[in-house]
Amino acid sequence: MPNKQSVPLVTISNESHPHDPYEALRYRNFRTLLGCTFVAAFAQQMISVAIGWELFERTNSALVLGGIGLAQIIPIIVLFLPSGYIVDLYSRKMIFLISLALLGAASLGLATLSALHGPLWLIYACLALMGGAQSFSSPASSVLVSQLVSEQTFENATAWRTSSGQLASVLGPASGGFLIALFSRATFVYVLSAAAFIIISLLALTLRVRSQVQPSKSTQKRSLKTVVEGLQFLGRTQVMLAAMTLDLFAVLLGGATTLLPIFAKDILQVGSIGLGWLQAAGSLGAVSMALFLAHRPPFQRAGRTLLLAITGFGLATIVFGLSHWFWLSFLMLFVLGGLDNISMLIRGTLTLVRTPDEMRGRVSAATSLFIGTSNQLGGFESGLAAQLLGPIPAVALGGVGTIVVVAAVALIWPELRRMRTIRETSENAQAAS
Structure with missing residues (x-):
């Protein structure tokens, strides 16, 4: 495999740059x-x-x-x-x-x-x-x-x-x-x-x-304001805020994986070996989807793809919650992992492309925190809902909630619906910064 030692500074258009996986x-x-x-x-x-x-x-x-x-x-x-x-x-x-x-x-x-x-x-x-x-x-x-x-x-x-x-x-x-x-x-x-x-x-x-772009000297002097600029940038950048909101609530409400021991033991009755397979299913789906996405051209309707992926995430969560058949449950977890990977890819690329280089660290740290803590809170929410409602209603209602959030995000942030490619022109990038 040939090495590329340097990074070209001129962006090449997709039309003259055939896709290389x-x-x-x-x-x-x-x-x-x-x-x-x-x-x-x-x-x-x-x-x-x-x-x-x-x-x-x-x-x-x-x-x-x-x-x-x-x-x-x-x-x-x-x-x-x-x-x-x-x-x-x-x-x-x-x-x-x-x-x-x-x-x-x-x-x-x-x-x-x-x-x-x-x-x-x-x-x-x-x-x-x-x-x-x-x-x-x-x-x-x-x-x-x-x-x-x-x-x-x-x-x-x-x-x-x-x-x-x-x-x-x-x-x-x-x-x-x-x-x-x-x-x-x-x-x-x-x-x-x-x-x-x-x-x-x-x-x-x-x-x-x-070389990375350094914050300006005047920006560095405003230490407290500078530290929170990543959060402020997310608040101003509607497409990124919408994508992060979708990802956050999908994880928060669709926390089926937290309850896998209950489903393996009491509902599917497959024991510890079955539990191991169920726990691996999501990661296997995510790896498969990531390899597929690496071999396909960039998204041409990224906003619609993200909305459909999270909608599918909610539907798969509902089916998993209602399933009493092991292989159907395994398949739904596999699908959940794959669809979640689409969301991760779009959100991760948006963070790189739509954020000025001098702010990428702060924006990346903010998104990592929100998504990371949503995993912890999602596990707690699923456990509490299962304790109050039972595991099957807890998971199924979480899937319904995810679909409701997709509909709300699509209405509140129409920019996401209209987003085509993840990358943007240099003029838009300058306007965003």
Whole structure:
């Protein structure tokens, strides 16, 4: 595969630029970044399995397990505004590299505490450090793409990024579980993850990136206002706000995956093996869709496609909630994962294309926080609804709610309905900034 070392500064029109499904992968630096983010996600997935297994083995407490997510999400909530500003102000490459090194240090801490049977509060401290590192690594790696590939390649690059992330979410937990079974404890998982983080942090040093646009001196002096400019930009950019609202409420209301243990045990009656298949179905669907999207030309009716994808997400959620047949339920989860990937691709590409470079870190940090916390809140909402209504009505009504949100968004933001390609002309980009 030929390497593209430099990024052309002139955007080529789609008419004179035939679609190449592997275009983003022809940039050596993008392949390096993709490898780093895949290994990082893979290691984090292994750690999530290992830490849950180890702490439950030690304490047999559901409350302790709940503290795992809390320890990681609190730093992300606290740091999302300053992290986005720092990503815009300083070298994104170095921020990404330092974040990976901190993830490696936290993994080494977990390995030491696991070997010595260390106190619970120190384990939570390591998890909090990981959450803090993620609050910087996520926006930094997302916007680094814009400094590695040309603008017409953003959509293709986002498709490959989402594909690798979903693949890591399939392989990581399985590998973590296998290693725990092989070595009878989680310590080796932490050691292996630490080694992976250290290696990819060194690999990130080799990235050659195009210079980023710095915020103006006058903007840097207005520190508080500058930090929240990412949120203000989202509020002004109607198409991006509509896309994020759709994604947020789809996750919040369509939280069928949270209740999978109940469906596997009591409704579908397929046991732990069936539960494993159900949990893998969404990621398999997402990987398949991401690979399909990478091999197709850019969307020509992106707004309508997004609305239809979220509508389909709601319908598939309803069918899953009402299904008592395992393979139909598996198919619906597969469809959910695929449709969710369409939403991720469009939202991710919009963030790169429609945001001025000097604000991409702040906007990316804001969108990452909202979508990430909606996963946590969606799980809580689904559990509460299932407790009050039962699992079947809870999931089915969540799907209905998702469709209602699609209709509302289509009415409130007609700009989304009319949006054709995700990319826009340079004149529109200047107007938006």
